[in-house]
Amino acid sequence: MPTSPTLSAADRAYTLTKELVLSGELPGGHLFSEGEIADRLGVSRTPVREAFLRLQAEELLTLVPKRGAIVAPVPPGEAEDVLDAREAVESAAVRRLLRTPARVAAVADELRAVLEKQREHAERGDLPAFAEADELFHRTVVAAGGNALTIRFYGGLADRQRRMSVHALGPVPEQLPVVLREHAELVEIIESGDAARFATALRAHLDGTHRR
Known part of the structure; x- marks a missing residue:
């Protein structure tokens, strides 16, 4: 997915991860790691962690300590x-x-x-x-x-x-x-x-x- 060079690493991680969730590429119940997103974007895990926190606040992810995050199903x-x-x-x-x-x-x-x-x-x-x-x-x-x-x-x-x-x-x-x-x-x-x-x-x- 194209990302703007003007976006911060955290914003890029947020945009990519959110699109993967909304598009269904990461379905409800799927567990994935910060490293997977970091590798796709060529960034460290720190901005990905920040993105995950934002998405948890939006109720799209549930963070799992030391494992990553689970995509929240639609209730x-x-x-x-x-x-x-x-x-x-x-x-x-x-x-x-x-x-x-x-x-x-x-x-x-x-x-x-x-x-x-x-x-x-x-x-x-x-x-x-x-x-x-x-x-x-x-x-x-x-x-x-x-x-x-x-x-x-x-x-x-x-x-x-x-x-x-x-x-x-x-x-x-x-x-x-x-x-x-x-x-x-x-x-x-x-x-x-x-x-x-x-x-x-x-x-x-x-x-x-x-x-x-």
């Missing part, structure tokens, strides 16, 4: 909380967007551009990139609502969403075309101006992807 209860929050925020964003019909066409175009990128990732079988684009698609829906408070709140869910998507879709790659089709349907519903139908379709989409 089942937390996943359900995230899904409930997403339903509420995204549905509210669409209701708010539809109060300004003149903006709908531009938002639909933006969503379709993200969807096309997601389709390309699916064709390549690049699940981490697909999951990242999935998060961007839904974040774009929220941004369209124009509520600064909910946009910031939703941004705080981004890391959890990526991990949940990788976890949910990794074992069932045949689900990727289903996600793409449902995303396309969500865009069409937004264009139709039916906020209630969007909320129903969003719930079905999240249920099918994460609550199977």
